[in-house]
Amino acid sequence: MTNKGPLARYHALLDSGALREDPEQARVAEALQQLHRAVRNYRPAKTRGFLHRVLNLGPKRTPLRGVYIHGAVGRGK
Secondary structure, X not given: OOOOOHHHHXXXXXXXXXXXXXXXXXXXXXHHHHHHHHHHHOOOOOXXXXXXXXXXXXXXXXXXXXXXXXXXXXXXX
16 A cells, blocks of 8 residues: 555545544544645755844745644544
């Protein structure tokens, strides 16, 4: 199986019967898929020179944001 990300894996587990459909788990799988895409497409910003940093010149990349997963015991985190 090619690695298409967490959402494809979640659907494969549903199809195999290893998991039962759960709206909350589906929501988390989608959030993880978005993070997966962001990480795959991420390119670190080039180091900016001293004046660029001091004078805040040019575009600044926003760092990637992770996903915080929480929930009750037995929810499949």
